[in-house]
Amino acid sequence: MMKPLACETMLALCGLEPPEPMERVIAALRTLADDCFLTMHIDREPLPLFALLARGGYDYEMRGSLGGRYEIDIWRRA
Structure with a gap:
């Protein structure tokens, strides 16, 4: 399924130490509407x-960028 295009929430997580990035993503996902997606920017690949x-x-869809930073879009499956 393709990600929804209705709305986007952004999280800037670069420079945060674990587990704070994961905690922030989980908190944001709890409030994410079905027709929205979350974009997170982080400076390491969040494998867990x-x-x-x-x-x-x-x-999710992940894009890497220069300098080891990643942009990841996350959305609820239909």
Whole structure:
């Protein structure tokens, strides 16, 4: 399924130490409307998050960028 285009919430997580980035993502997902998606910016690949998203019914798309930073869109599966 493609990500929804209705609205976007952004989280800037670069420079935060674990587990704070994961905690912020989980808190944001709890309030995410079905027709919205979350974009997170982080300076490391959040591997533990991907399994959590799969179990929780979310899809994601990750893009890497220069300098080891990642942009990840997360949305609820239909």
